[in-house]
């Protein structure tokens with residue numbers, strides 16, 4: 421069954437004074453990616469639960485909450501209870517990631533686990549059996565508009581192989597530096613869901629940019645499939 425690429429615009433690159441307009445501007449997106457940063461786990465401070473609730477109320481697009489915070493064990497369930505579709509925590513920050521995945525799911529959301537660019541994949545394979553999504557960071561978390569770190573695609577390939585072999589059942593997501601020039605290599609490596617901030621909100625027509633990125637990813641996935649079967 422061919423994979424269908426998903427595009428998740430990151431509102432980090434949108435105008436924070438007009439968030440409802442930003443959610444409306446990406447109609448047709450698969451998920452809306454919302455970066456929660458606490459100024460401790462990452463060197464940037466963004467928004468918390470009250471603003472995420474306002475974003476949730478402004479859109480029907482499933483909200484993908486990426487918690488770049490210390491102590492996600494304390495905060496993550498609140499985002500799931502508020503109605504986020506997927507709540508992602510960092511393996512580098514979670515104290516009890518198995519319990520956390522269970523609690524996020526019990527609160528009605530998918531549970532995501534993220535790894536920073538220098539965090540290896542292999543030690544967390546068993547842990548990922550408790551999760552629904554794996555978010556591979558392709559920039560150091562904290563800011564939009566950074567350059568894509570292509571080395572992380574090795575981790576994507578390893579995760580894809582485990583998923584294709586039936587050893588893991590995670591959706592593979594990538595975040596950071598995804599644009600028209602980088603999305604194809606990420607798609608070929610095995611990504612399912614592509615987070616894109618500046619490439620979407622920096623475009624004159626964000627909804628059109630979402631469609632164009634999806635088409636590029638779809639084409640790259642098809643070509644990768646054809647190459648494998650040749």
Ligand SMILES: O=C(CO)[C@@H](O)[C@H](O)COP(=O)(O)O
Nearest residue numbers: 432561562564565597617618
């Ligand atoms: O989590 C982050 C950054 O830490 C991302 O979600 C960024 O918002 C992606 O922005 P671009 O790299 O696509 O501009």
